[in-house]
Amino acid sequence: MQSHSQYVASDNALRDKIVLITGAGDGIGKQAAITFAQHGAEVILLGRTVAKLESTYDEIVSNGGLQPTIVPIDFKGASPKNYQDMVASIEGQLKKIDVVLFNASVLGNLCPFHEIKESEFLEVNQVNLNSQFFMTQALLPLLKKNKNTSVIYTTSSVGRTGRAYWGTYSISKFATEGMMQVLADEYKNTGIRFNCINPGATKTSMRAKAFPGEKPDSLKTPEDIMPTYLYLASDDSIGVNGQSLDCQVK
Numbered sequence: 001m002q003s004h005s006q007y008v009a010s011d012n013a014l015r016d017k018i019v020l021i022t023g024a025g026d027g028i029g030k031q032a033a034i035t036f037a038q039h040g041a042e043v044i045l046l047g048r049t050v051a052k053l054e055s056t057y058d059e060i061v062s063n064g065g066l067q068p069t070i071v072p073i074d075f076k077g078a079s080p081k082n083y084q085d086m087v088a089s090i091e092g093q094l095k096k097i098d099v100v101l102f103n104a105s106v107l108g109n110l111c112p113f114h115e116i117k118e119s120e121f122l123e124v125n126q127v128n129l130n131s132q133f134f135m136t137q138a139l140l141p142l143l144k145k146n147k148n149t150s151v152i153y154t155t156s157s158v159g160r161t162g163r164a165y166w167g168t169y170s171i172s173k174f175a176t177e178g179m180m181q182v183l184a185d186e187y188k189n190t191g192i193r194f195n196c197i198n199p200g201a202t203k204t205s206m207r208a209k210a211f212p213g214e215k216p217d218s219l220k221t222p223e224d225i226m227p228t229y230l231y232l233a234s235d236d237s238i239g240v241n242g243q244s245l246d247c248q249v250k
């Protein structure tokens with residue numbers, strides 16, 4: 001069987017699908033939004049910097065894609081009520097969501113465990129974990145109305161094996177994997193599938209912050225890793241549930 005990292009999606013693989021992407025203004029999330037739109041999806045661009053979301057929007061429209069919807073929200077300060085209102089507004093406008101890609105995250109500061117500041121720990125987990133928890137809760141009633149829904153969370157290799165000095169980020173990604181597994185078990189045998197995706201080392205601002213001395217040209221680009229994203233978003237992954245897939249299979 002072809003590996004998901006080599007998956008080739010047909011041009012219309014995501015036709016009639018509405019796809020919500022968090023952190024759609026930069027890095028991997030921006031590329032995922034553009035790629036999904038190129039394969040026929042109508043995308044909802046969620047993020048905190050409106051100018052960046054507008055740049056993703058412009059690129060999609062100039063490529064001939066369907067007109068996206070922009071949803072500005074800062075995970076740092078968002079409350080459960082904000083997510084409920086956001087979902088109600090999307091439901092009113094677009095009626096359904098077929099795919100959710102939880103992609104937005106922050107790295108925080110890499111430092112020894114005992115030096116992690118309370119404010120830093122709370123803020124990184126608010127953005128990386130709590131946002132996904134409350135947004136998933138708000139989305140579930142709408143997602144359950146659909147016959148076939150794919151929910152994708154973004155993990156990291158440090159979400160599976162702990163790494164010194166990566167404390168807060170690593171813990172937030174372990175929790176992301178755990179949340180995905182709980183949901184996958186709770187919703188098995190339903191139309192909703194929950195999986196994680198691990199991009200692997202990818203040329204973005206987050207990677208440059210984590211490894212400032214690295215030569216970026218040695219890295220995969222966001223575009224290179226899109227096959228696994230397309231696979232999990234498409235109907236070819238129906239039946240795949242509770243998995244954590246690596247985009248860069250060695």
Ligand code: NAP
Pocket residue numbers: 022023024025026027028029046047048049052073074075076102103104105106127154155156157198199200201202203204205206207
């Ligand atoms: P990135 O370039 O830093 O992009 C992160 C995105 O998250 C940006 O669009 C950013 O919006 C958004 N975001 C950050 N804080 C937010 C907040 N408070 N509210 C709403 N949105 C917020 O990172 P990336 O490398 O593309 O990473 C994408 C995902 O892949 C992350 O989950 C990351 O942990 C994971 N990952 C990346 C790598 C890698 O090598 N790049 C490896 C493993 C896992 P702004 O641009 O407006 O700040």
